[in-house]
Amino acid sequence: MATANSRPTVLPGDEIDPSLIPQSKNKPLRLGPGLRHIPPNTILPTVAGQLITLPHKSSMWVEYNSNRYTPTASDLIIGTILRSGPDFYYVSLSPYTASATLPHLSFEGATKKTRPQLVPGSLVYARVTLANKHMDPELECASASTGKADGLGPLTGGMVFDVSLGFARRLLMGRSRQEGKVEVLELLGGDEGKLSFETAVGRNGKVWVGSENTKTVVIVGRALKETDEKGLGVEAQRKLVRRLVKETR
Template structure:
């Protein structure tokens, strides 16, 4: 199915037993029958869905990140507050992260994050009238599944569209870079990508390639990116 252009207020055909709505979509009661609900678009863009149609979202080249439940984000701890933390995720409001929202965390054994620490987390609560809430484990398995504190490495800022592309397993960039040298990465839907490699020059190469491929930057395709990577000392 070709992507459909939608505008704010339009009803979209998002239906599934395990329906999950991403950015740009809102589920609300219908006016004619309050017991029923419909899904409407809250912003203009291209309507997208996963292969099994369980996940739906509106793809737009927004500049500012708006949290949506179950999205992965990279945040910076800005404050320790009681039994948790305040985290900057690039949104209008700071997010909260409970100290027990980590794999295996207990009141006696929990992470001790410092101001400035990086975390890879999942949005557990997102509402326009409340501050976002984060968790650093998979809600179903209670396992870390890659979430938690990010140590070392470097954070590259890019467009929200670039992050969505990097999360697509079919996108060419990360396999291209991984074939050149070993690297680790964590991709946040909030316009931040964490990268770690053995040598600083390799991290610089990854950062420059992300900027070059970013639709808001150079917009290079696979052939151009491969040629560009060859010019870098990595």
């Protein structure tokens, strides 16, 4: 069975070998970008790239170079409020993606009187609940089953930094050591950087960084951008963190 370190190249329309598909008795298979399920059991790539599988999460997707974000159900995204309608907020996900809808009451504990009052330009951390080519994407900021936000909701203060879609994916996979060893955030908050901050990572290539210290926000943003753009390994990330922290003290 393939793992994140075993990356066969796939082409559009080539059926995925069943031996490469994660099998789990407890978790349903989750297909990410670049794959399509054709009932009953066929999985086809829709783009050319490397097939990535994570057996422990029963998930798989195709890693490919793209500057355009395509919404997929369950994606975590950082969106910008465009305007408010009678029942929904209209949210921008990227310059090349149709605006998404976010119900006014899709926030933890929200009622018509207590729901967040979000103005154009406000940021939200949300989950994609519906995504297909025939309808605009739909979002939620609280689980439909539990009503809990689980970290989703309005983002106040801080700054948003644009990163590549591939880098955002790597950050969202738990900063897995298997997935490219992206450890820059841990280094910044650990003994190397000793910085205090919080982040939210959007699958649409956006990272929000919040901190009471503006310099910290700038350092974290610069570290993320440089790690992404230069494809830095762990040791290079460590050196980068040391340099940025030293420069701003």
